[in-house]
Amino acid sequence: MKGNVIVGQSGGPTAVINASLAGVFKTAMERGYSKVYGMCNGIQGFIDEKYVDMADYIKNELDLELLKRTPSAFLGTCRYKLPEIHENKEMYERIFEILEKLEIEVFIYIGGNDSMDTIKKLSDYALLTGATQKFVGCPKTIDNDLAITDHTPGFGSAAKYIATSTKEIIRDALGFSYKKKNVTIMEIMGRNAGWLVGSAALAKQEDCDGPDLIYLPEVPFDIDKFVEKVENLLKEKDVVVACVSEGIKTAEGKYVCEFTSGSDSKDAFGHIQMTGTAAFLANLVHEKLGIKTRAVELSTLQRSAAHLASKIDVDEAFAVGGATVKAADEGSTGVMVVIDRVSDDPYQSATGVYDVHRIANGEKVVPREWINEEGDYVTEEFVDYVHPLIQGHYNPMMVAGLPRHLTMHQKSYKDSKKMINIQ
C-alpha cells in the first residue's frame, strides 16, 4: 500500500491550473496512492497545517470535469518564498515533520518560476537529510516564461482570451470611426516577457487586421516614437489599436506605468505591481493628437476566463498534472515536468522531466528575432509558435446561464434559492 500525495498551488492563477490539480488527483488514485491531500494556499498554508482531503471534493467524474473548468486556484494560492535552508533550518524541519505526520510520499507543487524555487529547496533539503519524499514541480503560468519547457499550461488559454478580446475590441472600435478617428490602447499582462502581449497578433485573421502595434517588454519603449507612429497610422486609417505590455520601459529603464502615480507597491518577491500603462499612453495620445482615445486593461480576466479556455491547454494542463505523479512514482525528485513540442503541423506534444535547478528563478523571454526590427510587432515565427496553443474550445458546463465551477464551499439548491433574498 502506497502512502499519500500532497499537492499545492502557488503564484498567479490561470484558467487551467485546476486541470493540473485534477490530473494529479486522477493519476495518484490510479497509481494506488492512499490519499491526495491539497494544501490550502500553497506552502504558506501548509506550514500552518492547512490542508484538505481532495476526495472530499472530487466524489465522481462530474466533479473532476468541473474542477478542470474552474479557474483560479481551487486550493487557494500564495506568493511565499521559502528562506534559504541555512537561514532557517527550523522551518524545513517543521515542513518535514508535517510531511511525516501525513505519510506523504509525493509532494507536487503547481506554479511558475518562484514556485519551482520551493521544489528546488525542498528536494535539496531532502537530499541533505536523506528524506525519501519525492518533490516534483508542475509548470503553470500565463506568462509562459519558464525555461526548458516549450510552453507552460495556462499560456494558451490566456493567449486565446487575449486574441479573442482583441478581435472583439477592434470590431467595436471600427464601428465608430465615421468622420471620427479613434485610438485604443490595450494593456496586457507580462512583466518581463512579451508572450502574452505578442499573442494579440493572433487576432489578425481573414476577418480582422489585428492590432497595428504591439510593444513587448523585451524592447526599450520610446514614448515619442510611439506617438509619432500613431500619428502616421492615423494619416492612413481611422482606427488604430496598439497593444502594450504592462512591463514596457524606456531605454533609461523606467517603467511607463511609473510615469503615472500610485505604482510603487511591491509583492512578496519584490516585483513592482503594475497598472496604468495604457491609461498614461491614451491620455498622452489624446493630448498630443487631439484624437478620441480609449485605454483597455484586460485585468485578471486574462488569467481567469475559463469560459474561453483552449482545449489544447486544458488537455495539456491535465496531462502534466498526471505526469508529475507518474514521475515521482517512478522515482524522480527535484524535477519539473516539461512539455516538449513533438511536431508543429500537425501539432503534437509530449511530457518530459527536467532538473528543477536549471529552471527555478530563470525567466524565458521572447527571443529578439521573434520581434520585428522596429520593435513594434511580432514575427510570423512567433505567431506560428503560439497558434497551436489556442486551438479548440473547452465547453464550460453552463448552469442557470453561467459557467459552473467546483468550489470548496458549495451551497445546496435550497440555500442558493434563498440566498438572493438579501433585502
Place this chain on the structure above:
Amino acid sequence: MKGNVIVGQSGGPTAVINASLAGVFKTAMERGYSKVYGMCNGIQGFIDEKYVDMADYIKNELDLELLKRTPSAFLGTCRYKLPEIHENKEMYERIFEILEKLEIEVFIYIGGNDSMDTIKKLSDYALLTGATQKFVGCPKTIDNDLAITDHTPGFGSAAKYIATSTKEIIRDALGFSYKKKNVTIMEIMGRNAGWLVGSAALAKQEDCDGPDLIYLPEVPFDIDKFVEKVENLLKEKDVVVACVSEGIKTAEGKYVCEFTSGSDSKDAFGHIQMTGTAAFLANLVHEKLGIKTRAVELSTLQRSAAHLASKIDVDEAFAVGGATVKAADEGSTGVMVVIDRVSDDPYQSATGVYDVHRIANGEKVVPREWINEEGDYVTEEFVDYVHPLIQGHYNPMMVAGLPRHLTMHQKSYKDSKKMINIQ
C-alpha cells in the same frame, strides 16, 4: 413587385445588433422586397449617400449565421441627432430625395433612445409631406433603458458577460486571500440606468457568493458610507468585491468619476464620457484602509463580447429585426418593435409594435423597489427579471482558434496567410 428596404445601425454597439440586421434581411427577402440596402454609419453616412447592397455580403445561410455572431455594428454606427424639422427642412428634403432615388419603401433603424428620435422625426416628416415610406425602429441597447419594451436586445448578452466575468473575477480574488485581504472594485457601464451593474448579482449561485455590494446610478452614492461598508465587510471576510455603475453620483449630483481628472469630454448628445470611477474608489479604499485593492473596468467587451452571447438574446434580436419589416409591410410607421414578456416561468416572449413618440428620448431606469433599502444591492425581483435573458449559449463559429465574424472587407485565405508576414 415591392420596392426596397434600407436598414441602419446607430448608437453603441451590442453583441447581437447584427442578429437584428440578419433578421431584417431575411424577412425582407422572404416578403418579396427587391433589395435590402444597408446605410453605412447610420443616418450620418446615409446623408452622404454611403450605403451598400446587403446581398453583396449575405450570399448564403452560413453568412447569415456568421452575421448573427458578429459583434459591433456590421454597417458601422454613428451618434448623430437629426435637427428638428423646422430647424433644417433642407436636410429632410435631402434624405427623402435619396429615399426616392433608391426606391425605398421601408426604413429600419436599429438603435436606442437617441436612434428612436430619428425614426420619430422621419415618420413625422413623412406624415407632414404625405410621403409613403414606412419608418420602423428596432430596439437595441445593452443599457436596457428603452421605455415600453420589456427589455432590449443586447442587454441579455451584456448581462451574461458581466455575470460570468464577475464570477471569474471573484474566483480569482478568492485564491489570493490567505493572510492578505483584498478588495476589488468593478466598474460597469450604464450611465443613468443600473440594469447592467445590477446584473452582476446573477453571479450569486450555488458556487459563488456574488459581489458584496452593487451600486446603481438610480441611488445617490455616499463615498464615506461606501468606505465604511467595505471596512465592516473586511471584519467578516477576506475578499470584498463591489460593483459600481460608471454613472454613480453623490447626493450633490457630482459624478464619482469627476473626482478624478480628465473626464470632461462629451459626446454628440452632450453625455459625459465616463471612466475612472473604479480607479478612484480603489485608490480611496487603499489609502483609507491600507488594503490591497484592484480596479477592473469591464471596458467595451461588455457590449462586444459576442463569444459569450446569450441564446435568448440572439434569438430575440433576430426576431425583432424580422418583426420590424413585418410591421412596415403590414402598414405600420412611426413605431418601434417591442418585446412583451408573455410568461416568466417558463420564459416566453413575443414581439409587438408601439408608437415611437412614446418611446423616443425616454429612459427606463431600475424601479426603486428593485433596489434594496440601503441602496447597495438589487432585490430578488430584479434577479428574476434578468435571469431568463442570459440563458443559453450561442456557440461562436471558431476558425483557427478564434470566433469568426462577417465583415465588409474579408481577406482571402492566401492573403491572410501572407498578412502576418509584416517584417
